[in-house]
Amino acid sequence: MPLSGEAIRMMNYVDDVSTTLRRILALVPTLTTEERLRVSEYMGKATPNVETVVAALEKQ
Known part of the structure; x- marks a missing residue:
């Protein structure tokens, strides 16, 4: 089954x-170590995150 244009567009977003x-x-x-920690915390608090998106995609 061919993919819709929207699915292809979403895959491009993933890329x-x-x-x-x-x-x-x-x-x-x-x-620096401090900068790594700050960026890590910042990314950890970002929403939505990959897990949220994957859960939405896997939802039936």
Whole structure:
């Protein structure tokens, strides 16, 4: 069954998020320990997060 345009668009968004995360990972070594902690806390509080989106997608 072919994918709808909306599903393809959403998959492109996932690719964009993955690209952003790769950029973040590339910069992690340049951060101090304190900066890493701050960014980690900031990301942990971000909403929605990956788990929220995956749960919505898996919901029947």
